[in-house]
Amino acid sequence: MPDRNRQNRRTQRQVTGNPIAQNPLLRRGGVHEKSNSVKRQNAKRDLQQRVRAWRNPVSLALLAA
Numbered sequence: 869m870p871d872r873n874r875q876n877r878r879t880q881r882q883v884t885g886n887p888i889a890q891n892p893l894l895r896r897g898g899v900h901e902k903s904n905s906v907k908r909q910n911a912k913r914d915l916q917q918r919v920r921a922w923r924n925p926v927s928l929a930l931l932a933a
Contacts, residue, residue, distance in 0.1 A: 902910075
């Protein structure tokens, strides 16, 4: 019986520190870039603004001034 307990203690992994902080996805680090969804939203917004300016000649004149 004592041999079994000793073996279990060897195979058990000791948890040290905060498991959330050790998440491999959180270790990516590096330069923080905008996500693809944000880039897509910005491009869509820019396109809509250009279309509105192209359709409305008054706003086009204001943009040129």
